[in-house]
């Protein structure tokens with residue numbers, strides 16, 4: 001019998017939903033998911049992604065505030081599910097580009113948002129960090145530099161996702177596990193939620209340092 005996404009995901013581990021809501025609450029406590037902002041997801045089998053529901057206070061999120069969606073369309077797998085994150089399509093673009101990624105975290109941390117917005121006002125282009133030790137926290141074993149792609153904050157979220165798709169369709173050596181959206185926030189990814197969250201923390205610290213150091 002051909003595997004159907006529902007079959008694959010109906011056994012999605014309960015822990016994944018607990019992990020998602022705990023991650024959202026932790027990022028809320030850090031001040032990086034103010035109000036209802038931010039979203040978190042994990043891959044669930046080959047064909048599905050478990051993601052936070054849309055429009056809920058991230059400081060109050062529980063494991064039932066998560067939605068299993070199809071990895072190809074973003075549609076909820078089960079009828080009657082809560083509405084998935086409005087930014088599901090950006091998560092799916094990351095999972096499409098990086099088959100080994102298991103978790104994606106999107107938040108609105110202040111320094112990353114400020115640096116991305118400043119860069120956008122100065123004409124855009126990727127944000128490059130050089131020399132700083134924290135570059136190693138972004139999955140690099142060497143120090144020299146790392147480039148984080150910067151995207152425009154289009155009102156239509158699928159347009160942002162389409163640009164993320166286009167960006168990662170171009171082959172790059174050692175792409176960073178992160179992206180910035182001007183006037184909006186940051187998204188990081190990794191093998192699991194812990195790695196994706198650690199990378200968000202390092203990215204935010206790098207952005208803070210870059211703003212302190214100046215040009």
Ligand SMILES: CSC[C@@H](O)[C@@H](O)C(=O)COP(=O)(O)O
Pocket residue numbers: 034035036037038039052053054055056084085086087106
């Ligand atoms: C506080 S509004 C923020 C949203 O527009 C969006 O950017 C966001 O991060 C959360 O959207 P959500 O649909 O709840 O996952």
Ligand SMILES: [Zn+2]
Pocket residue numbers: 037038087106107108184185
């Ligand atoms: Zn957002």
